[in-house]
Amino acid sequence: MKNSREISRDGTLLTVSIPMAIRKRGGRKLVVSPAGAEPWGLSRPRIDNTLLRALVQAFHWQHELDSGQHATISELAAALKLDRSFVSHMLRLTLLAPDLVEAILDGRQPPTMQLQPLMRGFPVEWERQRRNACWFVKVWL
Template sequence: MMTDVEISTDGTTITVTIPMSFKIRGGRKLIVAPDGMHLSPSPRPQADSTLVKALARAFRWSEMLECGDFATVSEIARAEKMNISYVSHVLRLALLAPDLVEAILDGRQPPTMQLQPLMRQGFPIEWQKQREFFSGTTR
């Protein structure tokens, strides 16, 4: 990481400039260093509230389908007043491996595991392949 240090002419002030950017993750601001490393503002892991909410919806909708409350994804979408595409993408989160679900709830998921990329790119169905796909960084 490159820093720029400047000392005032009278020698009483030092200015240090560190290049960084800010990224929003789960509604929180995250500092990103030039090398791409995420610098968390707090030492404790923070759950991604957007991802947790989507996960809760996925399991709720999955239960509704299994119990027979709704027969199709389009019925759920109509009842929830949501786009069928969104509902089907979110519903897929119910297929995540239990340890990945636990990591999301604990805030230990990899930084790359965010709702939009999960919905856009998808992920493997098999649990072991999911773990490999997410690089085992949930530990």
């Protein structure tokens, strides 16, 4: 889709229409270019604190399970006073491909990657996660 421009009859007003979407990330609004559009310039890394905190928490909980502090997810959830299902969904974040985890830590994750769609599920195969960088939005919106 191309940008459209319109000049008023008297030549004093220029209207420019640019296709874009506004998404919420980490409690803030972010302008996202449409799929297939050229990037609007180099964007600096943007750490999504909500996603980052969830990822760190998931790896911490996984460490507690691996080290034997808690024998099961149910026991971990009870100790945390959280719902077992929520804890299970959070622990799935530990299945993200290492390069995607690194991108989240560096603030270089795809702009469409958000916590809520990830909590609903994602492909566990790392290659599918990498190949379908925009599946976070395509599948869930």
